[in-house]
Amino acid sequence: MSTVALKDVTKVFQDGTIAVDKINLDVNDGEFMVLLGPSGCGKSTVLRMVAGLEDPTSGAVMLDGDLANDLPPRDRKIAMVFQDFALYPHMTVGDNIGFPLRLSGVEPGSRGERIQDVASALGIGDVLARKPSQLSGGQRQRVAMGRAIVRRPGLFLMDEPLSNLDSGLRAELRAEISALTRELGVTTIYVTHDQAEALTMADRVAIMRKGVLQDVGTPTQVYGRPATLYVAAFLGSPRMNLLEASVYVHLDRYITLNLGEQSIYLPWDDIRSRAVAHYHGERIVVGLRAEALTPVAPDTPGDVLHGRIRYLEHHGHESLAFLDIGATAIVVDEMSTPVERTAPGQRGMRRFGQVVQRLTGRATDTPETGPNGEGGNRTSVLDPGRHHRRPAELAVRLAPYPQVSSGHPLAVQVRMDALHFFDERGDRIDVGWR
Secondary structure, three states: OOOEEEEEEEEEOOOOOEEEEEEEEEEOOOOEEEEEOOOOOOHHHHHHHHHOOOOOOEEEEEEOOEEOOOOOHHHOOEEEEOOOOOOOOOOOHHHHHHHHHHHOOOOHHHHHHHHHHHHHHOOOHHHOOOOHHHOOHHHHHHHHHHHHHOOOOOEEEEEOOOOOOOHHHHHHHHHHHHHHHHHHOOEEEEEEOOHHHHHHHOOEEEEEEOOEEEEEEOHHHHHHOOOEHHHHHHOOOOOOEEEEEEEEEEOOOEEEEEEOOEEEEEEOOOOOHHHHHOOOOOEEEEEEOHHHEEEEOOOOOOOEEEEEEEEEEEOOOOEEEEEEOOOEEEEEOOOOOOOOOOOOOOOOOOOHHHHHHHHHOOOOOOOOOOOOOOOOOOOOOOOOOOEEEEEOOEEEEEOOOOOOOOOOEEEEEEOHHHOEEEOOOOEEOOOOOO
């Protein structure tokens, strides 16, 4: 049995940088948990605190229900696999794999048997006599994994172990890692910035941004019902279309969602309509994934958006068309770096937060104040440098190499049941939860 629990864990470095901000996360016995987020979001710092390589500034790291803040790394029954392999160049593959066993005083006979078993399972049984310099990148990564597995730890910690490999080998090894850890039944925390790895390997995904935990759930949950605007924008290829919409309620009939020059209509009998109706006269963000849009004839009845193709991307198995529908996109900036809020030719464009304030008479939260008056964790999604507006380019999936080109008109039908709604703070507007 091996469980991990983080209770209000915060890490502040000496220069004042808040790397991790009050994270609460439980990892169950035998679970494959993936920490996902862009570089610099704090996910590796979380991993290092679990390993004992970093001390939390505040909060508790619990291993198997016991407080582990002061427990040295060697006593945590943890094996860690790093991005750079960290193999001993002067040792053979067999000696590298067996090194932890030698340190633990395991007899040579038993040690050799365990090395051979692990090497065979990883497909490197025939290179045990080679040095790391004689191996490919994929083989070196397998050796690093073998060195971790041979200890039979209760907890695996993997810090972007596949990021240095080519795409074909990454796909092969992520399948092997996933199968092997499940076969061993070992609790695993896996750090990556690659959403494909997260969605294909994880039992659950924890998505981070600037040290703050944004969402936790199964891959289906975080993709299908993202908790925040950031998660919605971060997951998916192509990215979710995020459009600014004005809400107008027609009681007992429908809700009009004005997307710039066009409108779609949410039926009153839709379970989400009551939640969206609270924003009558205000502006919200509507999310549409490419799979929620189907090309149709221009005169098709129902919720249909009309536009012209700005450009096409061909991906072999499909093409992506990007439509100008006269709407405004809300663009999520991953790392909250300063962005240009007024694009050339758009001098009159105002921030959505200012529009919301004008329509509702209330300001969105400032970066220093969250929705409950608390600092730090929940700021307005429209504070400077986090999000900005631009003309929408609606991503639509088409057949491979379609008989259309830039400037061609295209109509798409919207699956209203597949829409996502977010308020001005970036929180999901919804009824119930998962």
